Structure formats: structure tokens, C-alpha cells
Amino acid sequence: MKVFSGKTALVIGGSGGIGAGLSVLLASSGVNLTVTGRQESKKLDDLLSRHSESAGQPVEKIFYDFTAHSFAEIEKSPVAQAAKSADILCICWGPFLQKKLELMTAADWENVSLYDYALPGFFLSVALAGMIERKFGRILLFGGTGLCKRQEFLTNAAYAGAKAGISLLVKSTAAAYAKFGITCNGILPGFTKTEYNSDIDSIFAKKMPLGKTISVESVADAGFFLLSHEDINGSLLEIDGGWSPMSALNY
Numbered sequence: 001m002k003v004f005s006g007k008t009a010l011v012i013g014g015s016g017g018i019g020a021g022l023s024v025l026l027a028s029s030g031v032n033l034t035v036t037g038r039q040e041s042k043k044l045d046d047l048l049s050r051h052s053e054s055a056g057q058p059v060e061k062i063f064y065d066f067t068a069h070s071f072a073e074i075e076k077s078p079v080a081q082a083a084k085s086a087d088i089l090c091i092c093w094g095p096f097l098q099k100k101l102e103l104m105t106a107a108d109w110e111n112v113s114l115y116d117y118a119l120p121g122f123f124l125s126v127a128l129a130g131m132i133e134r135k136f137g138r139i140l141l142f143g144g145t146g147l148c149k150r151q152e153f154l155t156n157a158a159y160a161g162a163k164a165g166i167s168l169l170v171k172s173t174a175a176a177y178a179k180f181g182i183t184c185n186g187i188l189p190g191f192t193k194t195e196y197n198s199d200i201d202s203i204f205a206k207k208m209p210l211g212k213t214i215s216v217e218s219v220a221d222a223g224f225f226l227l228s229h230e231d232i233n234g235s236l237l238e239i240d241g242g243w244s245p246m247s248a249l250n251y
Contacts, residue, residue, distance in 0.1 A: 008032045144159065
């Protein structure tokens with residue numbers, strides 16, 4: 001069903017993992033799709049070929065490494081230009097950091113603040129102006145495990161703090177911009193099985209109550225559902241198999 005025919009979508013971090021799963025679903029919905037990845041690869045080319053076959057039109061790809069550029073450069077980047085015209089914005093990229101507070105360096109604090117909070121916030125701001133003008137927008141952000149409410153984290157409190165800020169952005173955007181036909185929702189995934197963590201998937205699985213990690217398909221399906229319904233706005237959807245600190249005491 002072409003629920004987004006004629007709309008423009010940007011998936012930041014869409015070349016792999018959850019972002020790739022979400023991109024495949026969006027491509028089938030009739031959007032003009034742009035996907036970003038860090039660098040050109042056969043994996044991304046194969047993925048985009050499948051997109052093109054599904055959508056019946058080419059998918060634009062932007063290769064950009066955010067960690068290699070200053071925010072001033074990112075502001076002028078092709079990704080920022082694409083965000084200005086996006087009717088649908090999905091930000092799936094954000095480096096994970098598991099590190100105890102006493103071990104955090106100045107660089108660690110800077111990186112987790114910039115890439116896991118400020119960068120999604122920046123692209124959100126860029127996209128909102130055009131969405132307001134067009135009276136339509138769908139935004140999907142990704143928060144952190146267990147952050148629908150306050151939680152204590154023993155080994156990744158800095159990362160969790162940045163992701164808690166994402167939840168605040170979701171709620172604030174939903175409240176302030178609904179009158180312009182814009183929705184903003186968030187997904188708070190548990191440990192998800194992707195190609196990026198295949199070597200430690202068994203460790204993550206032990207932290208999950210069902211003894212297995214979350215599938216990319218489950219998260220992507222939920223993300224597409226949130227994007228597809230205008231009455232769902234400001235939701236923070238937990239997809240974590242019932243995870244709690246009691247099920248992962250060492251987390």
C-alpha cells in the first residue's frame with residue numbers, strides 16, 4: 001500500500017541495522033527515499049538495489065561520516081540539505097557507549113552529547129521548518145532502553161542521559177507542532193540483533209528476559225506503524241521484551 005506516495009523521506013543511518021529495515025518498508029510505501037551511510041559499500045549498494053526494485057524508482061544515497069566533521073560543516077552538508085525537504089525524518093544513527101562514569105573522558109562526554117543528543121536535535125530543527133510550511137511531517141527518533149521513566153544505569157549512565165534527552169525532544173515536538181500536521185514519536189528498543197553487534201549478541205541475549213535479542217524486523221515494523229498513523233503522536237514505544245534492571249543487574 002503506497003501510504004506515502006509523493007512524500008520525501010530521509011533515513012539517517014539507513015544503510016544497516018534498524019535503519020535498513022525501516023528503509024525497506026518506507027521504500028515500499030511510495031516515498032522518494034534518501035538513505036545515509038558512513039561510506040560506500042556493497043552491502044549498501046545491494047540494499048538500495050532492493051529498495052529500487054520495491055519502489056519502482058531509484059533511491060538516493062548520501063555517504064557522510066558525521067564523526068569526521070565539525071557541526072559547522074554538518075550544517076552545510078548534503079544530509080542537512082536533504083533534511084530541509086524531508087516530509088518524513090527517521091534518525092536511526094547514534095553510537096552506543098558503555099562506560100562507567102569514573103572512566104569517562106572529556107572526549108567521551110563530548111561525543112555522547114553531540115552524536116546521541118545534539119545531532120538528532122539539529123536535524124529535527126532543520127526538518128521542522130519545511131514541515132511547518134507544508135503542514136505535514138512525520139518524525140521518528142530512537143531513545144534508550146528503559147527510558148520511559150527514570151532508571152539507574154551502572155555502566156552507561158552518560159549514554160542513557162543523552163538518550164533520555166531524546167524522549168524529551170519527542171514529547172516536546174509532539175506538543176508544539178501537532179497543529180501543523182506534524183507527529184513525532186520515539187522507539188526505545190532493547191538489545192537488538194544487528195550486523196553491528198553479531199559478535200556479542202549472546203552477551204546481550206543474556207540481559208534480556210526472554211534470553212534472546214530483539215529482531216530488526218520487530219523494531220522496523222513498529223517504526224513504520226508509528227509513522228503511518230497521524231493520531232499517534234508523542235508516543236515512546238518500548239520494544240524490549242519486558243526488560244528491566246532486575247533482568248540485567250550488571251547493565
